[in-house]
Amino acid sequence: MPAPWLLAQGLLMGCQLIGGQLECVPGMDHLKPQQEIKVLKQQIDATSQRASDLQAAIQSLGELELAGEAIAGQLIEARWLAANPTGPQPTLIHWYRQGESGWLLIPGAVGSSYTAQSSDVGLDLMAVAIVITPEGHRRVASGPLGPVRP
Incomplete structure (x- = not known):
């Protein structure tokens, strides 16, 4: 039998090498390749449907819209x-402001308005609302605004 690292490099369907450990999708070791592909496609479809359902539930709450100019010193609502x-x-x-590694929380920037800072110049801004529903907390993000101009 080949070494586990060799199997993980694509020779064993449903498996990959993660942190030095061979990780396989449970129950996939006895299936033929065509059956493995079918099972994986079903899992992807189910995950996509759950994501779509969650997005629809969030959109049924409402939307968060940003109003104002993306200019340093200007108020954005x-x-x-x-x-x-x-x-x-x-x-x-x-x-939040968009940094090199993604969206970064702006410390102390809480509430329905924010004044764009000089440190925001060249970056996009976004707001995220926390909405409490009977099902739990939901986060609703605005679309990005920017990049902020001087």
């Missing part, structure tokens, strides 16, 4: 556009 006016409202809004 996050406006909650509720899908149902009597439905859940945001309990908290956090602000």
